[in-house]
Amino acid sequence: MSTVVELRDGVVAYGDRPVLRGVDLTVHAGEVVAILGANGSGKSTLIRAILGLVPLVSGTLSLFGVSRRGRELRGQWRRIGYVPQRLGAGSGVPATVAEVVSTGRLARRGMLRPAGAADRAAIASALAAVGLADRATAPVGTLSGGQQQRTLIARALAAEPELLVLDEPTAGVDARSQSAFADALRAFVAGGSTVLLVAHELGPLQPLVTRAVVLHDGAIAHDGPVPVPAGHHADPHHDHVHPHAPHDPPGIWTGP
């Protein structure tokens, strides 16, 4: 089984505040790994480090078996589809769903090369996979939160990635979008691809997840099967309120 992500002793700090304290994470091809943890436990920082959006203070990262630091990894990032938590803030001008999704294709398209038939086909099938084919010409600003989230997933799928990295894909998403999203992910995994996702709760994704990594205060507390909810967490009607992680210093002024 080939290794897709390999992080060894990864340390990340915002200013003087350590956020990840020596994390080891290995993801093999075909796995669906969920990173779980309370707010402030470092789970988003972990995937941002893997994506190269925040620098490692120390430790080594290799993607698809390429273990060099910095610029050389860029070629490997092209093989990753990234789904951020929400649509970027920079959208002062209207843009259609198809326009946003087609930016996902640019990673595969050479600079200044016009879009070809393969590009158009990939965009159409990505839109179909998330159930937004009939909304291609709608402005993204008019969509619901769940539909915007599906637009971002389609954008990642359009790149035909080998690894999909998702940051809280089901947070604040309506039930219909959640199941459309689970279907898209199931089809993606069936093709032998790898998924790494950060989640607060798994919801309809639970059956897909093959392994869970629980972060606590910047370190890995559990790496193995999905933990079974215990106590009041097992109650399907439990009110989902989490306190912030302990040792969460008032770092608002030194944050990213």
Add this chain to the structure above:
Amino acid sequence: MSLFAYDFMQRALLGVLITGLAAPALGIYLVQRRMALIGDGIGHVALTGVGLGLLTSRSPVITAVVVSALGAVAVELIRERGKASGDIALALLFYGGISGGVFLVALAAGKTNANLMAYLFGSPLTTSRDDLVVMAVLGGVVLAVTLLLRPWLFAICQDEEYARVAGLPVRALNLLLAVTTAVTVTVAMRAVGLLLVSAMMVVPVAAAQLVTRGFRATMHLAMVLGVAAAAVGIWIAAEYDTAPGATIVLVAIAAFAVLAAGAAVWRTARRRAGAAGGDGEAEPPEVVLQA
């Protein structure tokens, strides 16, 4: 219309048409980034370039391109760091630029205040053949960059972090956009003046997006509106002897007002016609209330 039989009027018309086409094509990226007023700041910086050119008896257009490009790159580096103190840094740069320009122009012997006004508020009627050639070449560069690189520039302005993860050369594209902004400022300087440059970058885009749904459509409509405002504005200026730069900008703002009113009327009419059967997939209800 007979006025347009004169050479100087034809040059003025061509000059403002180039500006009307190129400025919104670049401006849309600034609006998308919510940095609509950056063009204004770069215009301030360009005045120092004009002053340098007049003082050293070089072409003010060339020195303005160079100085405003340096200014635009500085702005981009400040933006990239995203520091809270960026605001103050920009203020220092912009006001340093405009006072440096006024200072240098005043130093340039034999150059009167009227000359300074021409750069601040535009003077299309004095466009020379050489000016026009420079404007056409620079305008062509702006159009080539903004139209040919649209998918890539759209990607970095729409979601810069995603573009970085996707492996696009984000930094190079940002710097290219900054330098192209500076070139656009210099193109528009002759037509509407450095203080109104930003208006031609922003107002046609703001007007177009009132009635469009997508980015490409907004870009094309904004270019059409920019050209139309330039043509109507220079005609009014010639017929009624008004200030050309200001007239062009006022025509563009009038277009914005007309489209805003039209869009409001259209939306109201559509709502009256019944919201039912409208928008396809709606948010499913979370609860059903029983009466």
